[in-house]
Amino acid sequence: MEVFTQQQVSGHKFILAASDNTGCQTVTVYDHTRIYYSSLYAGQSIILENVHTSVKGSSSSRALTLETNNGGRIWNISAMTGWLATKFLSAPVPVKDVVNFDRCVCQAVITQVNSVGSNHTIRVHMSCRSEVDGGSGQFCCQKCGVTHLNEMLNKPGQQKSPSIYWKWQYNLSLELHDSDSSIEACLTDQTAEQLLQTTASQFADHVKNTQEQVLESVLAQECLFGISSIRGRCQIDAICLTS
Numbered sequence: 389m390e391v392f393t394q395q396q397v398s399g400h401k402f403i404l405a406a407s408d409n410t411g412c413q414t415v416t417v418y419d420h421t422r423i424y425y426s427s428l429y430a431g432q433s434i435i436l437e438n439v440h441t442s443v444k445g446s447s448s449s450r451a452l453t454l455e456t457n458n459g460g461r462i463w464n465i466s467a468m469t470g471w472l473a474t475k476f477l478s479a480p481v482p483v484k485d486v487v488n489f490d491r492c493v494c495q496a497v498i499t500q501v502n503s504v505g506s507n508h509t510i511r512v513h514m515s516c517r518s519e520v521d522g523g524s525g526q527f528c529c530q531k532c533g534v535t536h537l538n539e540m541l542n543k544p545g546q547q548k549s550p551s552i553y554w555k556w557q558y559n560l561s562l563e564l565h566d567s568d569s570s571i572e573a574c575l576t577d578q579t580a581e582q583l584l585q586t587t588a589s590q591f592a593d594h595v596k597n598t599q600e601q602v603l604e605s606v607l608a609q610e611c612l613f614g615i616s617s618i619r620g621r622c623q624i625d626a627i628c629l630t631s
Contacts, residue, residue: 389402389425389514389515389516390402390515398420399418399419399420399421399422399456399457400417400418400422400424400425401416401419402417402419402424402425403415403416403417404416404428404454406434406436414452415439415454416451416453416454417453417456417460417462418453418454418455418456418457418460420455420456421456424456424462426555427578428462428464429576429623430618431466431490431491431616431617431618431623432464432465432466432467432616432625433464433465433466433491434462434463434464434466435462435463436454436460436461436462436463437454437459437460437461437462437463438454438455438458438459438460438461439452439453439454439460440453440454440455440458441453466491466614466616466626467578467579467614467625467626468626469614469626469627469628472493472612472613472614472626472627472628473612473628478493478612479493480493480494480495480612481494482494482566482568482569483564483565483568483569484568484569484571486571486573486615486617486622487571487617489615489617490616490617490618491614491616492614492615493612493613493614494564494566494612494613495566495610495611495612495630496566496571496611496613497564497565497566497608497609497610498562498563498564498606498607498608498610498611499563499564499565499570499607499608500563500607501560501561501562501563501603501604501606501607502560502561502562502563503560503561504559504560504574505559508558508559508591508592508599508603509556509557509558509588509591509592510556510557510559511527511554511555511556511557512554512555512557513531513534513537513554514553514554514555515532515534516529516531517557518530518531518532520537520554527554534552537553537554538552538553555589556587556588556589556591556592557577557588558575558577558580558581558584558588558591560574560575561573561574561575562575562624564613571622572622573613573615573622573623574621574623574624575623575624576623576624576625579625579626579627582627583606583627584603584605584606609629610629611627611629611630612627612628612629612630613626613627614626
């Protein structure tokens with residue numbers, strides 16, 4: 389992801405790979421709202437609105453472009469919670485069957501909150517969303533080869549390149565149980581924030597005991613979970629408390 393400026397409009401530019409039953413296509417997104425890049429995850433179902441096509445140079449192939457300042461929008465269907473609680477739109481499957489679907493809904497109880505790595509939250513590079521290495525005392529992104537990352541957190545509307553910024557992100561998974569079986573699934577940053585009712589940066593500021601109390605507060609909750617599976621990994625895209 390990088391910053392673009394066109395006709396006095398600036399924002400985030402990134403490439404999105406989307407596929408359906410007809411094949412896979414890349415879409416270049418120009419997002420002046422700066423909201424989409426950090427909220428989209430592989431495996432999620434989306435709707436692209438007002439996508440434009442253009443011919444690539446002298447070839448006959450066509451390029452797809454979505455510009456938010458030209459009516460373009462990305463609807464993240466997987467992350468929407470309303471359809472989870474609508475029985476006409478969702479049909480929950482047993483936890484043991486979740487791995488058999490690319491996308492599904494299950495109803496289960498949270499029995500454990502785990503760190504995916506050694507920490508509940510991690511610093512991620514704004515440009516590529518890879519973990520920032522701070523072991524040497526200087527923040528750097530090994531994937532991008534960028535060193536001396538600015539220690540200032542990303543701010544909405546900031547004009548500078550995201551390559552010099554990092555932000556806190558949750559690094560959590562849930563153990564989900566129903567009456568027959570259990571499964572472990574990773575939380576997105578958005579679902580973790582919704583479940584814990586605090587942002588990753590706020591959570592990172594808490595002392596360890598307070599962090600553990602926040603995590604324990606969600607245990608034994610029964611919820612409907614919208615889950616996607618990709619490359620053998622289960623991901624929680626949406627959560628809705630059961631009544």
